[in-house]
Amino acid sequence: MSATATEKLIRPHGGVLVDRTGARPDGVDALELITITSREASDLDMIASGALSPLEGFMGSEDYERVVEEMRLASGLPWSLPVCLAVERAPEGDRVALADESGRLLAVLDVDEVYEYDKEREAERCFRTTDDAHPGVARLYAQAPLYLAGRVTVFERAVSEFPELALDPADTRAAFAERGWKRVVGFQTRNPIHRAHEYLTKVALETVDGLLVHPLVGDTKSDDVPAAVRVECYETLLGGYYPADRVLLSAFPAAMRYAGPREAIWHAICRKNYGCSHFIVGRDHAGVGTYYGTYDAQLIFDEFEPHELDIEPMFFEHSFYCKACGSMASAKTCPHSGDDHVFLSGTKVRELLEAGEVPPEEFTRPVVAEVLIEAYRS
Numbered sequence: 001m002s003a004t005a006t007e008k009l010i011r012p013h014g015g016v017l018v019d020r021t022g023a024r025p026d027g028v029d030a031l032e033l034i035t036i037t038s039r040e041a042s043d044l045d046m047i048a049s050g051a052l053s054p055l056e057g058f059m060g061s062e063d064y065e066r067v068v069e070e071m072r073l074a075s076g077l078p079w080s081l082p083v084c085l086a087v088e089r090a091p092e093g094d095r096v097a098l099a100d101e102s103g104r105l106l107a108v109l110d111v112d113e114v115y116e117y118d119k120e121r122e123a124e125r126c127f128r129t130t131d132d133a134h135p136g137v138a139r140l141y142a143q144a145p146l147y148l149a150g151r152v153t154v155f156e157r158a159v160s161e162f163p164e165l166a167l168d169p170a171d172t173r174a175a176f177a178e179r180g181w182k183r184v185v186g187f188q189t190r191n192p193i194h195r196a197h198e199y200l201t202k203v204a205l206e207t208v209d210g211l212l213v214h215p216l217v218g219d220t221k222s223d224d225v226p227a228a229v230r231v232e233c234y235e236t237l238l239g240g241y242y243p244a245d246r247v248l249l250s251a252f253p254a255a256m257r258y259a260g261p262r263e264a265i266w267h268a269i270c271r272k273n274y275g276c277s278h279f280i281v282g283r284d285h286a287g288v289g290t291y292y293g294t295y296d297a298q299l300i301f302d303e304f305e306p307h308e309l310d311i312e313p314m315f316f317e318h319s320f321y322c323k324a325c326g327s328m329a330s331a332k333t334c335p336h337s338g339d340d341h342v343f344l345s346g347t348k349v350r351e352l353l354e355a356g357e358v359p360p361e362e363f364t365r366p367v368v369a370e371v372l373i374e375a376y377r378s
């Protein structure tokens with residue numbers, strides 16, 4: 001493939017796709033060792049791959065302050081969530097080694113700065129709540145009290161639970177270019193895809209060249225459907241109901257923060273790095289509980305100038321099958337009453353599946369329901 005093929009895709013955020021992978025430097029074993037959490041390890045690996053371009057390491061105080069207050073890096077480039085490494089104390093030397101919770105050495109970090117941060121302010125600004133019942137806030141409050149900033153060099157990449165789906169931004173970009181796609185829409189999900197989401201991905205796909213189904217497989221809440229089950233659902237659905245030359249399935253390695261609106265921006269910027277020109281934002285994107293308004297994750301895009309993010313958000317309403325329309329529809333496109341709509345709450349779907357019952361096929365494709373019922377059975 002020629003280099004010009006990928007040049008037709010959207011530019012990475014900040015213009016250059018970062019690569020912070022590298023060979024293991026000499027003397028790593030002698031360095032002070034810092035054990036990082038699974039969320040930090042996921043951020044680290046995304047810095048390495050360029051998924052968080054233009055970040056080359058964990059954020060210093062200038063970037064952090066401006067991100068928290070204004071959703072911008074110190075350079076002015078839009079950025080909506082802190083990407084920070086929390087530590088108990090300042091390290092002695094100017095270089096430290098980073099290891100995951102199992103003790104596996106991953107990277108070195110060249111220390112730039114160690115600084116204090118205000119957890120309540122970060123919670124209030126980024127999560128719009130200081131309630132520690134919010135899973136993202138709870139994680140923040142449990143963190144060590146200082147942030148350690150500096151550029152990283154990652155010599156041991158994350159081990160994916162789904163190696164065949166582990167595509168870095170350079171890989172998805174190459175895959176898009178190889179298929180001749182220029183305009184690509186990214187779809188983020190952490191749930192099985194029912195008919196409603198199938199519909200909106202296909203509506204989006206009608207207007208672009210290709211679809212990246214990019215499920216989040218990093219840390220999620222324990223009551224979300226396990227990633228392995230979801231991946232089987234995606235493979236089943238895509239294999240049967242999407243043209244193979246128009247869709248790419250790959251895993252998004254981020255950990256959920258449940259920051260709602262700010263996370264929607266962050267998810268869009270990451271997908272831009274993966275080569276997506278468009279990004280689907282549904283109602284209550286990346287939300288949890290009742291902390292965010294239904295449309296907050298869409299409205300927040302208005303806080304940026306047109307084209308400033310470059311990636312184009314595509315906003316969607318909830319959709320459903322309407323018996324009167326005889327098709328999938330939404331409140332935007334269907335004039336009929338709720339009596340005509342096939343809609344089931346998440347709780348109701350779960351009850352059916354747990355009882356081994358197949359939901360209406362207008363709600364879930366039977367082949368997807370079978371995978372879910374089997375999963376609940378075991």
Ligand SMILES: [Zn+2]
Nearest residue numbers: 322325334336
């Ligand atoms: Zn209708």
